[in-house]
Amino acid sequence: xxxxxxxxxxxxxxxxxxxxxxxxxxxxxxxxxxxxxxxxxxxxxxxxxxxxxxxxxxxxxxxxxxxxxxxxxxxxxxxxxxxxxxxxxxxxxxxxxxxxxxxxxxxxxxxxxxxxxxxxxxxxxxxxxxxxxxxxxxxxxxxxxxxxxxxxxxxxxxxxxxxxxxxxxxxxxxxxxxxxxxxxxxxx
Numbered sequence: 187x188x189x190x191x192x193x194x195x196x197x198x199x200x201x202x203x204x205x206x207x208x209x210x211x212x213x214x215x216x217x218x219x220x221x222x223x224x225x226x227x228x229x230x231x232x233x234x235x236x237x238x239x240x241x242x243x244x245x246x247x248x249x250x251x252x253x254x255x256x257x258x259x260x261x262x263x264x265x266x267x268x269x270x271x272x273x274x275x276x277x278x279x280x281x282x283x284x285x286x287x288x289x290x291x292x293x294x295x296x297x298x299x300x301x302x303x304x305x306x307x308x309x310x311x312x313x314x315x316x317x318x319x320x321x322x323x324x325x326x327x328x329x330x331x332x333x334x335x336x337x338x339x340x341x342x343x344x345x346x347x348x349x350x351x352x353x354x355x356x357x358x359x360x361x362x363x364x365x366x367x368x369x370x371x372x373x374x
Contacts, residue, residue, distance in 0.1 A: 189255045193263065194246070200267040201243055204274040208236050211278030223287025227349070230356040231292075231299070232277050237360065238306070239270055241367050248317045259316060266309040273302040296352070297344045304340030307333050325370065332366065 212232065215224055252259065276299045285291040292299075311333055314322050322329070336359070343355055 190250045193260055197267050200271050204239055204271045207274040207278055208232055222282045225289035227353050227356055228288040228292045234360050235273055269302050269306045293347055300340040300343040304337045307336045
């Protein structure tokens with residue numbers, strides 16, 4: 187348990203930085219609503235990533251069941267959290283001077299955003315197996331189908347600039363993942 191506590195400390199720092207990046211970005215939009223034009227699709231992706239971070243923190247308590255921690259496992263978990271942090275930083279860059287607003291920024295950085303988002307789903311599979319075969323089996327066949335569909339949709343999002351697709355995609359991701367969380371993770 188001491189090892190898990192030690193590892194969880196660094197995880198919590200990186201998750202906190204990720205959440206702070208999103209909250210600070212939203213607060214800047216509220217403080218200076220006319221400084222940079224907002225884009226509702228971008229804001230929904232911010233909401234999705236926030237939901238994903240909250241969900242991530244909730245399910246990571248199951249790592250306390252890991253019997254042996256190696257440096258490789260530790261590095262894997264920290265890398266997973268870093269992927270979330272980079273995604274958050276991509277959603278709210280430090281400087282928007284080069285862009286007319288978040289719509290232009292979003293489409294100029296969508297390849298990076300969806301590369302890291304897709305990577306987070308792949309990390310999820312490894313993370314799930316770390317928690318044990320029993321835990322993986324408790325998620326059912328829908329789990330791997332869900333991951334595959336999310337990764338494929340991220341790859342499509344990288345390749346297309348179609349605004350309707352991006353709008354529908356974020357709405358789908360939010361709704362599906364919200365209901366997934368309610369069905370699978372209400373109780374630890």
